[in-house]
Amino acid sequence: MRRSLLPLTALSAALLLAACGRDGGTPPSAAAGPAASAPAAADAYALAATGHGFTTGPMMSAHTVYVFFDTTCPHCAQLWQNLQPLAGSVKVVWMPIGLLRPQSLTQGVAILSAPDPAAAMQQNEQSVLNNGGGITAMGTPDEAVVAKVKANTEIFKRLDADSVPLIIFRHSGSGQAGQHSGAVSAEQLRQMVGL
Numbered sequence: 223m224r225r226s227l228l229p230l231t232a233l234s235a236a237l238l239l240a241a242c243g244r245d246g247g248t249p250p251s252a253a254a255g256p257a258a259s260a261p262a263a264a265d266a267y268a269l270a271a272t273g274h275g276f277t278t279g280p281m282m283s284a285h286t287v288y289v290f291f292d293t294t295c296p297h298c299a300q301l302w303q304n305l306q307p308l309a310g311s312v313k314v315v316w317m318p319i320g321l322l323r324p325q326s327l328t329q330g331v332a333i334l335s336a337p338d339p340a341a342a343m344q345q346n347e348q349s350v351l352n353n354g355g356g357i358t359a360m361g362t363p364d365e366a367v368v369a370k371v372k373a374n375t376e377i378f379k380r381l382d383a384d385s386v387p388l389i390i391f392r393h394s395g396s397g398q399a400g401q402h403s404g405a406v407s408a409e410q411l412r413q414m415v416g417l
Contacts, residue, residue, distance in 0.1 A: 242322055274334070274370035275318065289389055295387065308411060318371050319386065327368070389403075
């Protein structure tokens with residue numbers, strides 16, 4: 223049985239929310255539609271899967287969502303909070319990038335290097351939501367982890383993205399992959415992945 227792609231297209235249009243871009247405003251690609259040079263959705267999903275991050279939710283979930291985030295982005299912090307109710311049903315791979323501020327790279331490295339990356343992320347995102355500067359990176363960063371955050375940033379650029387959070391997902395029913403820039407609610411993400 224062939225399913226209509228119209229509901230996903232309509233959903234994507236309805237989900238346009240604020241995101242943090244390099245220029246601080248609403249991302250131009252969100253207003254104008256996807257760029258011609260952006261990879262196809264299925265290719266974007268496969269490319270995102272090559273990134274480096276930490277996972278929340280069930281490791282064996284049939285639903286894997288990739289989120290590129292910047293540690294200084296308030297919309298990323300809001301997405302982190304919004305998705306907490308889905309921790310038992312959706313696997314989310316959180317991939318830090320260095321995009322918005324000089325400390326983005328070192329904070330991303332600190333989160334990935336932490337003994338409990340999810341706890342470090344919670345601390346960082348709570349600080350950002352409270353208008354703080356996020357966590358403070360201590361000591362000399364592990365160069366291997368620095369390379370991972372830089373690789374994530376390159377993947378983000380290859381996706382022709384210009385704002386965070388960037389959500390890469392696949393709908394469980396149709397198998398259709400998609401991407402969305404901006405924070406969404408838990409219910410909106412449920413619809414995106416077909417829960």
